[in-house]
Amino acid sequence: MITLIVLPNIYLCPLGLLLTAVGDTSLCDLMLNEGINVPHLCGKACVCSSCIINIKQGAEAIRIATNSEKALLVTNRSDSRLSCQSYLGKVC
Numbered sequence: 001m002i003t004l005i006v007l008p009n010i011y012l013c014p015l016g017l018l019l020t021a022v023g024d025t026s027l028c029d030l031m032l033n034e035g036i037n038v039p040h041l042c043g044k045a046c047v048c049s050s051c052i053i054n055i056k057q058g059a060e061a062i063r064i065a066t067n068s069e070k071a072l073l074v075t076n077r078s079d080s081r082l083s084c085q086s087y088l089g090k091v092c
């Protein structure tokens, strides 16, 4: 079980939120399940990048980005990820 801190965002989550992650769920689904209306225009199919988030700490706990995800991360921020493609735990 991992605790995630969603920092305040004036549009999506003004007060911020603590989330508890269990199982194999994407960060996008975790936030949607808690009522945070994360944009996910392509239906979480890894083709739009509307679900982009920035990981401030703990990125090592998230599986590495696939080439498909990397192709959509058109930003120079190294902490960006697509929340629909970000799952906790490493794939061996």
Ligand code: FES
Pocket (backbone or CB within 6 Å): 039, 040, 041, 042, 043, 044, 045, 046, 047, 048, 049, 050, 051, 052, 082, 083, 084, 085
């Ligand atoms: S919802 Fe489209 S890439 Fe994540």
